[in-house]
Amino acid sequence: MNSASPVTQSNDLVPVFDGHNDVLLRLFRHSGPDPVESFLKGENVGHMDLPRCLSAGFAGGFFAIFVPSDEPADRAKAASDFVGSITDVEQPPPCSFATAQSATLAMASLLLRIEARSEGRFKVCRTVADIRHCMAIGAVAAILHIEGAEAIDPDFHMLDVLHQAGLRSIGPVWSRPNIFATGVPFKYPSSPDIGAGLTDAGFALVKACNRLKIMLDLSHLNEKGFWDVARTSDAPLVATHSNAHVLCAHSRNLTDKQLAAIRESKGMVGVNYAVSFLRADGRKDANTPIETLIRHLDHLISHLGEDHVGLGSDFDGALIPNEIGTVSGLPKLVDAMRGHGFDAALIRKLCSENWLRVLERSWLP
Numbered sequence: 285m286n287s288a289s290p291v292t293q294s295n296d297l298v299p300v301f302d303g304h305n306d307v308l309l310r311l312f313r314h315s316g317p318d319p320v321e322s323f324l325k326g327e328n329v330g331h332m333d334l335p336r337c338l339s340a341g342f343a344g345g346f347f348a349i350f351v352p353s354d355e356p357a358d359r360a361k362a363a364s365d366f367v368g369s370i371t372d373v374e375q376p377p378p379c380s381f382a383t384a385q386s387a388t389l390a391m392a393s394l395l396l397r398i399e400a401r402s403e404g405r406f407k408v409c410r411t412v413a414d415i416r417h418c419m420a421i422g423a424v425a426a427i428l429h430i431e432g433a434e435a436i437d438p439d440f441h442m443l444d445v446l447h448q449a450g451l452r453s454i455g456p457v458w459s460r461p462n463i464f465a466t467g468v469p470f471k472y473p474s475s476p477d478i479g480a481g482l483t484d485a486g487f488a489l490v491k492a493c494n495r496l497k498i499m500l501d502l503s504h505l506n507e508k509g510f511w512d513v514a515r516t517s518d519a520p521l522v523a524t525h526s527n528a529h530v531l532c533a534h535s536r537n538l539t540d541k542q543l544a545a546i547r548e549s550k551g552m553v554g555v556n557y558a559v560s561f562l563r564a565d566g567r568k569d570a571n572t573p574i575e576t577l578i579r580h581l582d583h584l585i586s587h588l589g590e591d592h593v594g595l596g597s598d599f600d601g602a603l604i605p606n607e608i609g610t611v612s613g614l615p616k617l618v619d620a621m622r623g624h625g626f627d628a629a630l631i632r633k634l635c636s637e638n639w640l641r642v643l644e645r646s647w648l649p
Contacts, residue, residue: 298615299341299343300595300618304431304556304597305331305332307330307333308347309391310600311391312387331610334406338405340614344415346596347426348431350432399426415427430446431501432457432458443493452498453501456513459504463486471534473566476538477508481509481512499646499647501523507539510545511545520646521551530583532560532566544587547587550592551592558602559572575624594635595634
C-alpha cells in the first residue's frame with residue numbers, strides 16, 4: 285500500500301477495530317449491478333460502507349464470509365432478531381459443499397475486488413503490521429474471516445488455498461451442524477450446553493488452523509465444542525462477537541466458566557451489539573439503550589480483565605440499538621464509554637488495542 289494513498293478519516297475519532305461484520309453477505313445479495321462500487325461510494329444502505337466507515341473512525345475488523353442456507357427462507361440467520369421473550373428456532377440442515385464453496389469464493393472475491401479498487405483506502409491484512417500501517421494512514425484494515433467452515437473439505441485443500449488468499453480467522457461452525465462440529469442454536473432462555481462437541485474432522489481442523497496460524501473463533505460453537513477446542517488448541521481462545529450469559533441467558537452467550545477459560549488462555553471476547561444477545565429479556569427491541577451494552581462490557585472486564593475485551597458489532601448481521609444505528613454511530617458508543625467512567629487508556633484498549641494484541645499472539649509462530 286502506498287502510504288500517500290488518499291484517506292478521509294477524522295483525526296478526532298477514537299479508532300475502532302471490530303470483531304465481526306456481515307457486509308460481504310449483504311453485498312453478495314446486492315440487487316444492483318456493482319456491489320463493489322456500492323460499498324466504495326456508499327449508498328447509505330445497510331449498516332456500513334467505506335465512506336461511513338472512514339467518517340466514523342472504523343479502523344477495520346473481521347469481514348465475515350457466511351454461506352446462506354440452502355433453505356429459501358434462510359430463517360435462522362435472522363433468529364437473533366426474534367419477537368418475544370422466548371425463542372427456539374430450528375437449526376437449518378447443513379448446506380452442500382458445492383453451495384458453500386461457490387458462495388465462499390464469491391464473497392472472498394468481493395473483498396479482494398474492494399481492496400483492488402479502493403485506491404489504497406481499504407486493505408486485506410495478513411499481519412498485525414499490516415493493520416497498524418492501515419491505522420497509521422487512516423485506511424480500513426480488513427481481516428478475511430469465515431463464519432462456518434462448510435466450504436472447507438476434510439483434507440483441507442480449500443483451507444490451504446483460502447489461507448494463501450488471506451484467510452486469517454475461522455469459526456468452525458455457524459449455528460447449524462457441519463462435518464466439524466455442532467453450532468449453538470438460537471435459543472432463549474438456554475444454556476450454551478447443547479449438542480455434541482467436535483467431530484474427528486473438527487479436532488483435525490483445530491490442529492490445521494494452529495499450524496497455519498489461523499485464529500479460531502468460538503462465537504457460534506456450543507459449549508461441548510468450546511471445551512474441546514480449549515483442551516486441543518495451542519492458541520488463545522477467542523469469541524469475536526459474543527456476550528455474557530449471566531446478563532442475557534441466550535444460548536449464544538458465554539458462561540462465566542467459559543470466560544475464565546478465555547482469560548486463562550490470554551484470549552479475547554468482542555461484545556456483540558445484537559439486542560437479543562444484550563437484553564435480560566432476550567427481546568427484539570431496537571430501543572435498547574447503549575447502557576445495556578456497557579453492562580456487558582463491565583461484566584466481561586470484571587471476568588477477563590481490561591486487556592481481553594473488545595467490540596464485535598455484528599454490523600449488517602443483526603438488529604442493533606437505535607442509539608448506535610449504523611457504523612456512523614460508533615462515536616456515540618465511545619461517548620457512552622466516557623460517560624460511564626472508562627478512561628482514555630481503557631477506551632483505546634476496548635476499541636482496538638486488545639484486538640491487535642490477541643491477533644499478535646494468535647498469528648505469530
